[in-house]
Amino acid sequence: MSEWTAVGSALIAGVGLLFAGWQLLLLNRAARHERRVAREGVAVSWQPIEAPHHPDADGTARWQFRITAHNPGQLPVDNVSIHWTFPCPVRRVHYSGTLDPPTTMVTFNTPVLAGGQERHWTRELQIDFAAAADLPGTYAHIRFWDIDNVEHNNRWPRRHQGGGVNAAH
Numbered sequence: 001m002s003e004w005t006a007v008g009s010a011l012i013a014g015v016g017l018l019f020a021g022w023q024l025l026l027l028n029r030a031a032r033h034e035r036r037v038a039r040e041g042v043a044v045s046w047q048p049i050e051a052p053h054h055p056d057a058d059g060t061a062r063w064q065f066r067i068t069a070h071n072p073g074q075l076p077v078d079n080v081s082i083h084w085t086f087p088c089p090v091r092r093v094h095y096s097g098t099l100d101p102p103t104t105m106v107t108f109n110t111p112v113l114a115g116g117q118e119r120h121w122t123r124e125l126q127i128d129f130a131a132a133a134d135l136p137g138t139y140a141h142i143r144f145w146d147i148d149n150v151e152h153n154n155r156w157p158r159r160h161q162g163g164g165v166n167a168a169h
Contacts, residue, residue, distance in 0.1 A: 038073025042113075044082050044142040044156050045070065049122065055129030062093060067108060067121045069142060074115040077144040077152075082108040084140045088131035093124040113144070 045068050052061035067084065071077055089102035110119050127135075143153045 034074075038071075038075065038115075039146060039152055040154060041070070041072040042077060042142055042144055042152065042154055043070045043072075044068065044084070044140045044154075046084065046138075046140070052129065052132075059129055060126050061129040061132070062124055062126050064122065064124045067123065069108070069110065069113055069119045071113040071115055071117055075147045076112050076114045077146055078112045080110045080113050080119075080142065080144045082140055082142050084108070085138065086127075087134040087137035088128060091126040093126055099126060 046065050048063055049066050050062075050064040052063060055061050067082070069080060069082060084106045086104050086106075089104055090106065091102050092100040092106065094100070106123065106125070108121050113119055139155060139157060141153055141155050143151065145151050
C-alpha cells in the first residue's frame with residue numbers, strides 16, 4: 001500500500017511541477033510582451049488644433065498643431081528626440097510672430113519621458129495652402145534610450161499612407 005502512496009505522491013508532485021513550469025512559461029511570455037510594448041509603443045502623434053479654411057493673401061495659411069510624445073511603458077525613457085517630417089516646406093511661427101526659414105523637418109526634444117506619461121507641444125506652422133492635400137504624407141520618428149541605455153527609433157505612422165518616396169523610411 002505504501003508503494004501506491006509513493007507513486008501517487010510522485011504523480012501529484014509531477015503534475016504540480018508541470019503546472020508550475022507552464023505558469024512560468026506564461027509569465028515569461030507576458031514579460032516579453034510587456035517589454036516589447038514598452039519599447040515599440042513609445043509613439044508620437046499630432047493633430048491640428050486650428051486648420052485654415054482659406055489662404056492668406058500670400059497663398060499660405062497658418063495651422064496650429066498639438067504634438068504629443070507617449071510612453072506607455074512603466075519605466076522612463078530618456079534623451080527623447082522627435083523629428084516631424086512634412087512632404088512640403090513649413091515655417092514655424094513664433095509667439096512674437098517671427099517666422100523660421102522654410103524646412104521640411106521640425107524637431108522636439110525632452111530629456112526624460114516618465115513611464116505612462118505624455119509630453120505635449122503646441123506649434124503654429126505656416127504652410128502653402130495648396131500643399132494641404134499633401135499633409136497626410138507627414139510622419140515622425142521618435143528616438144529615445146530605454147532604461148538599459150539601448151537606443152530605439154520608432155516611426156509613426158508605421159507605414160506611409162500613400163507609398164511614394166517616404167514609403168521606405
